[in-house]
Amino acid sequence: MNCYIDNHNPKQKSYQEVTEYIIRKRKTNRREIEAETGYSWGTVSSVVSLLLDSGLVEEIDGESNPHGRKARWLVPNGKKFAAIGIDLNSDVFTLTALGIDGSLLFEDKRKFEKKTMSEFNLLFYSMLDEAISKTEKERKIVSIGVSCQGAICDDHSIFTNFSFVEDWKATDIKKELENRYKIFTFVEHDTHCVAEDYVTDNKPNGDNFLIVRVVSGIGFSIYSHGKFFERIAPVDFGHTVVEHVNGEPCHCGATGCLEAYSSSTGIIRRSGAKTFEEIKRNPSKFESYLNDAGYYLGLALVNARRLFDFRTIVLTGDVIEADAKIIDSIKRFFDERNRNLMEEVKIVFLPGLSASSGAAKLSIVERFASNNLLNAE
Numbered sequence: 001m002n003c004y005i006d007n008h009n010p011k012q013k014s015y016q017e018v019t020e021y022i023i024r025k026r027k028t029n030r031r032e033i034e035a036e037t038g039y040s041w042g043t044v045s046s047v048v049s050l051l052l053d054s055g056l057v058e059e060i061d062g063e064s065n066p067h068g069r070k071a072r073w074l075v076p077n078g079k080k081f082a083a084i085g086i087d088l089n090s091d092v093f094t095l096t097a098l099g100i101d102g103s104l105l106f107e108d109k110r111k112f113e114k115k116t117m118s119e120f121n122l123l124f125y126s127m128l129d130e131a132i133s134k135t136e137k138e139r140k141i142v143s144i145g146v147s148c149q150g151a152i153c154d155d156h157s158i159f160t161n162f163s164f165v166e167d168w169k170a171t172d173i174k175k176e177l178e179n180r181y182k183i184f185t186f187v188e189h190d191t192h193c194v195a196e197d198y199v200t201d202n203k204p205n206g207d208n209f210l211i212v213r214v215v216s217g218i219g220f221s222i223y224s225h226g227k228f229f230e231r232i233a234p235v236d237f238g239h240t241v242v243e244h245v246n247g248e249p250c251h252c253g254a255t256g257c258l259e260a261y262s263s264s265t266g267i268i269r270r271s272g273a274k275t276f277e278e279i280k281r282n283p284s285k286f287e288s289y290l291n292d293a294g295y296y297l298g299l300a301l302v303n304a305r306r307l308f309d310f311r312t313i314v315l316t317g318d319v320i321e322a323d324a325k326i327i328d329s330i331k332r333f334f335d336e337r338n339r340n341l342m343e344e345v346k347i348v349f350l351p352g353l354s355a356s357s358g359a360a361k362l363s364i365v366e367r368f369a370s371n372n373l374l375n376a377e
């Protein structure tokens, strides 16, 4: 049964807020929920018992305290409920299935080669069809998260532009998936999804940070005071100008953009190789392109630091993971230009952050956040 939250009905509102708190927190207890949500012990207890009955939340034993009493923890039940995340990259689609407690169930990666709308539809739906039927054998799926590059309109719904697909038609992915699978769907920028993967596992204490994902394009998200800087179109960090005179041509049609030097697409084009793997097999040549890529990323990051007061830069993505030398090159330029900054900026390299896993995590949180469908019981 689907029903919308009625905020005038106090029972439903408390149910929704307590559920959302447990989903976000991942491990908590009744006392903490009482203190943090402001609901009375009685309300918290009755909502928690409903959640335990429905199986959405389970209670597990924690460590014993000095008096020998075991703590009891409330955790989202990943054995019964799951979410699917899918990341749409220009070369490869990656799908991750997670329990709602964040546990990894399985992953699927497939090449996106011809880059046409019909190939997109075939690959996208066959990956989802298979993953959903596999997951539903053991768990109920509460949400699907879709991570994509480019602009997303209409409240996390329409994926307007996939610039690598020539015949791309703006697609209301949320509507299509919700019609097809009857599962709540949330569409988000890939870098936000990667950032969510970072935030849920690293708990950055509300510090401002910047996350830069360097793949075939360059994504950029700003996280400030516990929230992402929200916008419809992506912050076009990848197309900020780093070389005005005789700049390299960029796939966006302009010249001298950061992506023309530092993305895998830019490195492939400059080297004349056919694929990123091909240029990687020629270490001496690859090193000079990586040096350039690092130099221009450092330059763009220095400018970004002048605009936003962040203390940490998190770097991730295939290009960064290809060779650690790029980090030295970024740091060299960044440190040289930032000697006079009052606050030190940490540059953190985090391999393995996953946009598909982040999309699944974000979709779970959004699924239980205010005003979304409440139909998991």
Ligand SMILES: [Zn+2]
Pocket (backbone or CB within 6 Å): 238, 239, 250, 251, 252, 253, 254, 255, 257, 258, 259, 260
């Ligand atoms: Zn460009």
